Amino acid sequence: MIIKVLSLCFMAALPVLALDPEVKGQKDGFMFGNFIHLKGYRLKGNPLKTKKLLSYCDCLVECIADIRCMSANVNMTADNNGRFDCEYLDFDKYEYGQNLTKVEKVSHYAFPYPSLPSDCAAITSQNKQHSNGVYRISLPPSFYVYCDMVTTGGGWTIIQRRLDGSVDFNRVWADYKQGFGDKNGEYWLGIDRIHAMTSLGKFRLRVDLEDFEGNTRYAEYDSFSVADEADNYRASIGNYTGSAADSLTNPDNPINGMPFSTKDRDNDKSSSSCAAFYEAGWWFKDCHNSNLNGLYLRGIHSQFAKGIVWKEWKGYYYSLKRSEMKIKPKV
Numbered sequence: 001m002i003i004k005v006l007s008l009c010f011m012a013a014l015p016v017l018a019l020d021p022e023v024k025g026q027k028d029g030f031m032f033g034n035f036i037h038l039k040g041y042r043l044k045g046n047p048l049k050t051k052k053l054l055s056y057c058d059c060l061v062e063c064i065a066d067i068r069c070m071s072a073n074v075n076m077t078a079d080n081n082g083r084f085d086c087e088y089l090d091f092d093k094y095e096y097g098q099n100l101t102k103v104e105k106v107s108h109y110a111f112p113y114p115s116l117p118s119d120c121a122a123i124t125s126q127n128k129q130h131s132n133g134v135y136r137i138s139l140p141p142s143f144y145v146y147c148d149m150v151t152t153g154g155g156w157t158i159i160q161r162r163l164d165g166s167v168d169f170n171r172v173w174a175d176y177k178q179g180f181g182d183k184n185g186e187y188w189l190g191i192d193r194i195h196a197m198t199s200l201g202k203f204r205l206r207v208d209l210e211d212f213e214g215n216t217r218y219a220e221y222d223s224f225s226v227a228d229e230a231d232n233y234r235a236s237i238g239n240y241t242g243s244a245a246d247s248l249t250n251p252d253n254p255i256n257g258m259p260f261s262t263k264d265r266d267n268d269k270s271s272s273s274c275a276a277f278y279e280a281g282w283w284f285k286d287c288h289n290s291n292l293n294g295l296y297l298r299g300i301h302s303q304f305a306k307g308i309v310w311k312e313w314k315g316y317y318y319s320l321k322r323s324e325m326k327i328k329p330k331v
Contacts, residue, residue, distance in 0.1 A: 033064040038108040042073045044099040048090045052083040059086035060109055067123055068135060071110040090136060119197060120147035121155035121329050130154070134183045139196050146183050148326055156206060156326035157197070159189040162308055163322055165296030170279040173265040177229070188281075188293070191226060191233045191260060194327075198225040202330040205237065207292070209244055209310055210322035212299040217244035217313055224327060232259030232267045235283045245312030247290040255283035255290060278306055292323040 048068055053059050056074045063069040071092040075085040092110045093100055100108065116138035117123045123130055123137075130149045136142055137157070148156035162169075167186035179190025197203070205224035210216045223238030237256040240246040249256045259267040262281040266273040274284035280293040289311040297307035297319035305311075307319025314320065 033060060034112055035060060035109040036112055038093070038100070038110070040102055040104060040106065041100050041108045042103040042106045043071060043089060043091075043093055043096065043108050043110075044101055045089060045091060045096060047073075047087040049088050051086045051088070052079070052081075053086055054083060056084050056086075056107070059084060062086065063088055063109070067117070067130060068133075070116075070136065071108065074107050074109065075105065076107050077105045094142075116142050118200065119155075119327075119329065120145065120149070120157040123147060124149060124153075124155040139193070139200070143179075143190075143193065144183050145189060146187070148324070151206070151208070151326075156328050157189075158187075158324055158326045159194050160187070160292060160323070160325035162186055162292065162296065162320070162324075165298070169281070169293040170295070171262065171281060173262045173281075176260065176262055176281040192229065195226040195228055195233060197327065199228075203327045204330050206324075206326050206328070207242075207244065207248075207310075208322070208324040208326070209313065209320055211314060211318070212321045217310075218242045219244040219246065219248065221248065223330070226260075232261075232265075234259045244310060247310045247312040250289050250312060253285045253287065253289045255285065255288070258283040258285050292320075292325065294319065 051062065056076060059072055059074045063072045066088065068090045069088045071089045073087040078084055116136055118139060119137055120135065123135055132149050133147060134144050135147045136144050146158040146161065148154065148158060163186050167181040169188065171180060176188060177190060177192050179188055179193060181187025203224050205221040207219045208216065209218065219240060219242040221237050221240055225236045227234040235255050235258055237248050240249055248254060260281065261267045261275040261284050263273065263276040266275065268274045268284040269286045274287035275281055278287060278291055279295050280291055282288060282291050282293050287305065288309065291309040294307045294309055297303070300318055301307060302317065305316040308323055309316060310320060
């Protein structure tokens with residue numbers, strides 16, 4: 001059963017059948033959501049949050065209002081104070097159907113699939129008030145990303161982040177293809193996903209950098225895309241602006257136009273494997289002006305061109321503290 005819920009519950013004692021093909025949104029001052037109702041079922045898992053509210057309608061409205069909410073469990077029996085227990089989940093039965101369990105007097109509500117924004121910019125277009133954090137998006141299939149909702153208008157999807165050296169970036173091709181790390185910390189989104197996202201339209205790239213002295217710089221490129229695996233995820237990057245100086249398209253070892261390389265898949269132009277020697281997956285040429293996936297060496301060091309490198313700012317003997325690569329559709 002698919003139902004539509006109005007944001008003002010007193011306007012509808014009972015939900016009405018949904019005629020709108022959209023999953024959820026706001027029209028004419030009213031919030032709406034289309035839900036699939038599974039009576040007598042609960043989806044197990046760690047909830048995003050829990051609340052006690054005056055009606056199950058209020059529970060669903062809360063889910064509609066929170067972009068992270070993908071489904072909800074509602075206890076259909078009120079407690080002694082007349083309130084209903086509501087569990088809000090950032091996952092749904094489409095991913096975790098095996099976790100659906102029969103529970104008397106509980107209902108599970110899920111949005112019809114797909115119900116997710118395609119990137120972080122789509123989230124900000126729905127609601128400008130979202131803060132930085134992990135959100136679920138879908139191409140499909142769905143996956144989690146960290147969204148920068150603050151920098152230059154927000155809506156940036158983080159595809160790479162280094163913070164503290166807690167994640168090993170010296171990985172094989174399969175790892176870089178699928179992605180690895182912690183979305184709340186250091187991670188690589190997965191180059192297959194980066195290709196899928198950038199193939200949907202025109203994107204720009206921003207790189208934010210920080211050294212161990214607290215200085216920050218940025219570089220923006222007016223276009224960015226990654227080819228498919230058959231072309232070894234070749235990078236295509238446009239014109240530079242920013243404060244970090246250009247280390248991606250600079251004629252001396254640019255990554256622009258280069259295929260991706262890892263220690264087990266050598267696609268660079270060097271006579272040896274840049275990825276194996278510099279211990280990172282990257283778009284190496286012969287070898288690099290930049291390597292944001294390099295070893296976490298913590299500032300000044302003595303190993304030529306190793307570490308998290310942005311040569312045009314800090315040179316080859318300095319490994320940066322923080323890097324973020326983020327993409328956003330061109331307007």
